[in-house]
Amino acid sequence: MSPRGLQVPVSVSVNGARNAADGVAVPLSPQDVVESVLGAVAAGAGEVLVHPRTPCGRESLSPRVVGPLLEALRGAGVSVPLSVSAGIGAEPGPARRLERVRSWTVLPDRAAVHFAEPGAEELAQALLARGVAVDAVVPLGGEDAGPGADPLARFLAWPVRDPARIRLVVELAVADPALVAGLRWLPPVPLLLFGREAAAWPVLRLAARCGAGARTGVGDVLHLPDGRPARSNAELVAAAREVLGSGAAATAWSR
Template identity: 80%
Template sequence: MSLNGARGGAEGGAVPLSPPDLVESALAAVAAGAGEVLVHPRTPCGRESLSPRVVGPLLEAMRGAGVSVPLSVSAGIGAEPDPAGRLERVRAWTVLPDRAVVHFAEPGAEELARALLARGVAVDAVVPLGGEAEGRLAADPGAGTGAEPGAGTGAGTGAEPGPLARFLAWPVRDPARIRLAVELASADPALVAGLRWLPPVPLLLFGREAAAWPVLRLAVRCGAGARIGVGDVLHLPDGRPARSNAELVAAAREIAGAPATAGSR
């Protein structure tokens, strides 16, 4: 469940920003069935941050309040644009999240992911697919047909490798600590079919805004993990504005048709 994402207060009252609001929203979402919580920690002025003085107190507040599911932190350029700065921040953390999100479209992703794993933090490797996103499989004639991994992603063409090619070239293959989080621009089953030759790590699918609910339905049909939350979408499946993360999670569970947390991470 994406608790707040990169959103600001101007995007509505459903977006939790302060630590107390984030804690309250997380507790309600977990009560509604969320199996994980992803948060973008922020400074008092609202800027995303990976500083241990921001990340640590927030994680402690959540755990101290009884948020019992795994907690994940986004470790992207929105919080620290400089790759070396991100490494420095992560290595200085005194309180560790259970997982961290690393965007393989961003510079320094491989080294950042290794640093997190070395600290005992599991990694969600985010790869965008579809539309104009890097690493698009739909544009690859060999995708899903047994073609060599990395085809159609910039690998072997002299172009800068795309996010998927970078992930495939990354040597770490630990299903217990690595999860591939694929951001789909649309709920295209062909994109998911093209993922079948990927390394045997857990797969999570998610979309943003108009793609969020169609991709969640696709994930449920495919048996993949899924994600929803204010950080990804501000409306319910019927188009009504969501009042909270808990309301989004409850709607996701209804779509999944099961008491488990499919669609509610």
């Protein structure tokens, strides 16, 4: 059991779509990513989401980028599940994303597929066919859900044939319990909630109240709950566990 009896799993978004302009807390090089992940896991992260990058800092799904990074993380002793973002930021074209995923020689445990982006259903199916679990990312509560029409409807229309390998990851623009209440009637898959920037910490608290998975990390937020700049992913994970541990235990709400 985790500290203070905390049972809400905490995922860490290691670098997200950030770049060097976002500060030294954002790890970009493989070595920095490995060091940051080791610190985050030591602080209590139960899984890792990373955006692999080329030496020049561009996001990439190339097997020559993804494979070495995953091998470096596992070689360093990272034993928690590793997830890769398979989004438009790394490869704009849907067909090219499929090609990249099918050419991976080293596989992550999970991959994040954004259902607001074109080709999400085909990409998710290709990942499942390769034995990679899928995080179906759906934004809720924002004015602009992205280029695809109604990402949640797209997810619901996509046949969930293997719920054991699919998780619904909901990005909330605001920590509105009403938005989460509507998720009770969705397919029986695990649920993770997260927010970005100002919404990050309120959504994390909401996740704890709902008994859903929670996420933090410099990929989502650069400040601690008290407003101070975060110095590392480890500091954010430690703060998240403190917030979750000191808050009310998860309610009986379940899916």
